Amino acid sequence: MDNRLELQSKLEKLIGNKNVYFQPPASIKLSYPCIIYSIGSGDAKHADNKVYRYTYNYEVIFISKKPTLSIIEQMMTEFEMCKLSRAYSSDNLNHYAFDLYY
Numbered sequence: 001m002d003n004r005l006e007l008q009s010k011l012e013k014l015i016g017n018k019n020v021y022f023q024p025p026a027s028i029k030l031s032y033p034c035i036i037y038s039i040g041s042g043d044a045k046h047a048d049n050k051v052y053r054y055t056y057n058y059e060v061i062f063i064s065k066k067p068t069l070s071i072i073e074q075m076m077t078e079f080e081m082c083k084l085s086r087a088y089s090s091d092n093l094n095h096y097a098f099d100l101y102y
Contacts, residue, residue: 003056003102004022004056007037007058007100007102008020008022010078010079011035011037011060014035014074014075014078015033015034015035015062015071017031017033019031019032019033019034019035020034020035020037021034021035021036021037022037022038023037023038023039024036030063032063032064032065032093033062033063033064033065033068034062034063035060035061035062035063036060036061036063037058037059037060037100038059039056039057039058040056040057040058040059040099041057042054042055042056042057042101043055043101055081055101055102056101056102057099057101058099058100058101058102059085059097059098059099059100060075060082060097060098060100061095061096061097061098062075062095062096062098063093063096064093064094065092065093065094066094067094068094068096071096072087072096075098075100079100079102081100081101081102082098082099082100082101083098083099084096084097084098085097085098085099
């Protein structure tokens with residue numbers, strides 16, 4: 001299975017619904033709670049002037065109408081290479097942004 005599709009499935013299972021969007025266009029109407037994720041810079045390991053391993057980096061944002069601190073522990077438990085980069089409130093919605101290597 002494609003890594004991104006596998007990640008999509010894990011994120012859907014994590015929040016218990018299908019409101020997981022990969023780089024959604026502005027025309028999509030979001031349902032909350034949801035996760036929006038997009039591709040990041042990634043991490044390349046080099047040897048002999050070649051890339052021998054590349055790990056994708058994703059920015060994962062969990063958005064909820066209520067403060068949901070349990071999502072932090074769930075993300076850290078489910079994914080080894082994950083860290084909370086920031087938490088903030090915008091438009092009366094709670095956002096939890098994570099850096100995830102997967």
